[in-house]
Amino acid sequence: MNIAKNMEAIFVAAIVIASATSFATAAVSTPVIAVKAEASAMQTVTVTAKRLTAAEKAAL
Template sequence: MNIAKNMEAIFLAAATLAGATLVTTAVAAVPATRHIAATAHAVPASAGKMQVVVITAKRLSAAEKAALAN
């Protein structure tokens, strides 16, 4: 057998196998209750005081915007 001719195919097969193994391991490591736990801690919008930001600045006119763009 001439292994030197088939080194590219051997490398691609090894890289594919390694990638599939890494993906399988990463998927198996994620707990199944991850999304359920995230929604269980959600705070309803009506709970407590909501912070409000008030902007008191005046809007720029079209002429002022054009002057800033230059």
């Protein structure tokens, strides 16, 4: 199957799918509620490592 011959059909099919998806999602009236984490419960990561010297950086 030569894809260059069918490029117009592929383009039209993609537009139809995109249009149907946009109309389907536009019909949803209730907004999606995201759950937020508490600011005090945020996890932190502490990295304790020595810095490379100039000689070690040059060796990399």
